[in-house]
Amino acid sequence: MILDLDRFIREENAFWKELEDCLELLERRAEHQMDLAESRRFYYLYRRAASDLARISTFAAEPAIRGYLESLVARAYSEIHETRDKPYRLRPVSWFFETFPQTFRRRARAFQVSLAITLVGILFGAGAIALDPQSKETLMPFSHLQGDPSKRVEREEKQERDFMKGEHSTFAAMLMVNNIRVSILALGLGITWGLGTIVLLFYNGIILGAVALDYIRAGQSVFLAGWLLPHGSIEIPAVLIAGQAGLVLANALVGWGNALSLRERLRAVSGDLVTLIFGVALLLVWAGIVESFLSQYHKPGMLYALKIAFGCLELTLLFAFLFRAGAHKTPRGPAGEPTP
Amino acid sequence: MIQPRTNTLSIRTPEGIVFALPLAGPATRFLAWGVDFGVTLVAMSLIMTAFAVLRVLSPDFGAAISMLTYFALMIGYGILFEWFWRGQTLGKFIMGIRVMDVQGLQLQFSQVAIRNLLRFVDSMPVLYFLGGSAMLLSRRAQRLGDFAANTVVVRARVARQPDFQQIMPEKYNSFRAYPHIEARLRQRVSAEEAAILVQSLLRREELDAEARVALYTEIAGHFQRLMPFPPEATLGLTSEQYLRNLAESLFRNRA
Incomplete structure (x- = not known):
C-alpha cells in the first residue's frame, strides 16, 4: 500500500521518464539493437513500471497517473514480448524471387484445391454450353463474348487499322485494376470460411469453360489459343494463387487437425497471405500489359503461332519460377513474414 | 451465443500485471474513415493536377497513370500510414484512435496489410455494412479485417493530470x-x-x-x-x- 502518494510519484517519476525515453528510441529506430546492459536496464524499468501500476491501481485518486503507467507498460510489453522479427528494410528482389515462390510451395495444397475448383467450374461451363448453347447469354458477363465466335474472328482479322490505337495504356491499367481487385476479393472472401472464395473460383471456371467450348465448337481453337494464352498463361494462374490465399485463410479459420488456437492459426498464416497477394498483384501487372499490347492483335498482323509460343513460354517460365525459384534458400521466419 | 461486449481490451502480462486499453467504438471509427476518405480524395485531386501536363502530352498514358495511382492510393493509404505511423492514419490521429495487435504485441506489416485488404469484404454491400455489423457483434469491436489480422482499434490516450x-x-x-x-x-x-x-x-x-x-x-x-x-x-x-x-x-x- 502507498502511504505517501506524492513521495511515491516523485521518486518513481525518473524511472518512468527513462523508460519512456527508451521506448521512444525503439519506436523511432526499428533497427536499433540493444546490448546486454541496455536490455537488462530496459527490462528492469519495465518491471518497475509494471509493479508501480499494480500498486497505484489500488489508489482511486490517481486515474491520470494510472492511465499514463498503463500506456507505458503496454508499450514496453509489446517490445519485450514480441518474438517475431520486425522487417525494417525493403528487399523486393529477394522477396519476389525467393519468398514468394517458397510461400507458394509451402501452401501448395491450397493451390491444388483452388485449381480443382476452377477445373470443376470449367467442366460445368463447358457442359452447360454443350448441352444448352442458349445458356451463353446467362453464363458470359461480357457482351463481346455473347456473339458468334466465327463472326468475331472474321471481323477482327479483317481490321486493317489499329482499333486500340491511343487506348493501350488505359486498357492495360483497367485490366490491372479489375484483376487485382478480383484477386483481393478472392483472398478476402476466405473470411467466409472459404465459401466466397470457392464460389468466385467456380464462377471464373464456368466463364472460362463456356468461352473455350464456344470457340472450339465454332472451329476457332487456334484463334482462342492465340487470344487467351499470351495473357491467360499468367492471369489465370495468378487468380488461382489469389484463390489459394483465400483458401489458406479459410483453412486457418476452420482449423481442421490443427491444435493451435484460432488466434495463433491466423497469426501463423498472415505473412503468407500478404506474400501471395502481393505476388499475384505483380503477375497481374504483367498480364495486363500483355493483354492490352499483344493479345488483342490477330492475323494477319500477328502470327497465331508466335502468340501461342509466347504464351507457352510464359507458362513454362511461370511454373519453373513457382516450383523452383528460391529452392536452395532458407525461408525467412517461421510465418514467412514478408519484406515487401 | 453472442458474448457480452466490453469497451476495454484487458491484457495480463506474464508478470501478472493487467493493463486495460479502451476500444474505439463504431461511430468514432466511421468518422475516422470519413476523414481518411476525404484525405484520399484531396490527395487524388492534387495528383490529378500534377498529371495534367502528362495527360496533355499523352492522353492515353496520362489516363492510365491516373487510374493506377487512384487504385494504389485507395489501397496503399491505410497500409502505409498504419505501418509507418504505428497504427494511425490521419483520420485515426484526428479521432484519437490507433490500430494495435490484439495481444498487445508489435503491429506487423502483414497485419496492417490484411486488415486493409479485407476492406473489400468489410465494405460490402455498401458503406461498410458487413464490417460494421461484425463490429457490433464482436466482443472487441473488430470488423472482419481486424479479426483476420488479429488487430483491434483502441483509443490513443494522452495521460494528463486534471486541473x-x-x-x-x-x-x-x-x-x-x-x-x-x-x-x-x-x-x-x-x-x-x-x-x-x-x-x-x-x-x-x-x-x-x-x-x-x-x-x-x-x-x-x-x-x-x-x-x-x-x-x-x-x-x-x-x-x-x-x-x-x-x-x-x-x-x-x-x-
Whole structure:
C-alpha cells in the first residue's frame, strides 16, 4: 500500500521518464539493437513500471497517473514480448524471387484445391454450353463474348487499322485494376470460411469453360489459343494463387487437425497471405500489359503461332519460377513474414 | 451465443500485471474513415493536377497513370500510414484512435496489410455494412479485417493530470474533521468513480442548471451510500458542495 502518494510519484517519476525515453528510441529506430546492459536496464524499468501500476491501481485518486503507467507498460510489453522479427528494410528482389515462390510451395495444397475448383467450374461451363448453347447469354458477363465466335474472328482479322490505337495504356491499367481487385476479393472472401472464395473460383471456371467450348465448337481453337494464352498463361494462374490465399485463410479459420488456437492459426498464416497477394498483384501487372499490347492483335498482323509460343513460354517460365525459384534458400521466419 | 461486449481490451502480462486499453467504438471509427476518405480524395485531386501536363502530352498514358495511382492510393493509404505511423492514419490521429495487435504485441506489416485488404469484404454491400455489423457483434469491436489480422482499434490516450484547483471547495471542507473516513473513502472509491466525480465538476458550466442539480444529486447519493459521513459533517451541504468536499478529500495533495 502507498502511504505517501506524492513521495511515491516523485521518486518513481525518473524511472518512468527513462523508460519512456527508451521506448521512444525503439519506436523511432526499428533497427536499433540493444546490448546486454541496455536490455537488462530496459527490462528492469519495465518491471518497475509494471509493479508501480499494480500498486497505484489500488489508489482511486490517481486515474491520470494510472492511465499514463498503463500506456507505458503496454508499450514496453509489446517490445519485450514480441518474438517475431520486425522487417525494417525493403528487399523486393529477394522477396519476389525467393519468398514468394517458397510461400507458394509451402501452401501448395491450397493451390491444388483452388485449381480443382476452377477445373470443376470449367467442366460445368463447358457442359452447360454443350448441352444448352442458349445458356451463353446467362453464363458470359461480357457482351463481346455473347456473339458468334466465327463472326468475331472474321471481323477482327479483317481490321486493317489499329482499333486500340491511343487506348493501350488505359486498357492495360483497367485490366490491372479489375484483376487485382478480383484477386483481393478472392483472398478476402476466405473470411467466409472459404465459401466466397470457392464460389468466385467456380464462377471464373464456368466463364472460362463456356468461352473455350464456344470457340472450339465454332472451329476457332487456334484463334482462342492465340487470344487467351499470351495473357491467360499468367492471369489465370495468378487468380488461382489469389484463390489459394483465400483458401489458406479459410483453412486457418476452420482449423481442421490443427491444435493451435484460432488466434495463433491466423497469426501463423498472415505473412503468407500478404506474400501471395502481393505476388499475384505483380503477375497481374504483367498480364495486363500483355493483354492490352499483344493479345488483342490477330492475323494477319500477328502470327497465331508466335502468340501461342509466347504464351507457352510464359507458362513454362511461370511454373519453373513457382516450383523452383528460391529452392536452395532458407525461408525467412517461421510465418514467412514478408519484406515487401 | 453472442458474448457480452466490453469497451476495454484487458491484457495480463506474464508478470501478472493487467493493463486495460479502451476500444474505439463504431461511430468514432466511421468518422475516422470519413476523414481518411476525404484525405484520399484531396490527395487524388492534387495528383490529378500534377498529371495534367502528362495527360496533355499523352492522353492515353496520362489516363492510365491516373487510374493506377487512384487504385494504389485507395489501397496503399491505410497500409502505409498504419505501418509507418504505428497504427494511425490521419483520420485515426484526428479521432484519437490507433490500430494495435490484439495481444498487445508489435503491429506487423502483414497485419496492417490484411486488415486493409479485407476492406473489400468489410465494405460490402455498401458503406461498410458487413464490417460494421461484425463490429457490433464482436466482443472487441473488430470488423472482419481486424479479426483476420488479429488487430483491434483502441483509443490513443494522452495521460494528463486534471486541473484539480478548479474543483476544490471554496469553503472549509467539513469532511476534514473525519480523517479516518476520508482514508476509507480513498480506499473504496474506484478510479472510474473518481474520474466521474472529477469530470462532473470540471464540466459544470456545460450543464443546464436543472440537469446539473439532478446529476450532482445522483452522484452524491452514490458516494453517500459508498462511504457515508456523519450527518453533522453534511448538514446544510448542497449536492455540489458535497461533491467538491469529496474531491478535496480525495485529491487534497494533488491540487
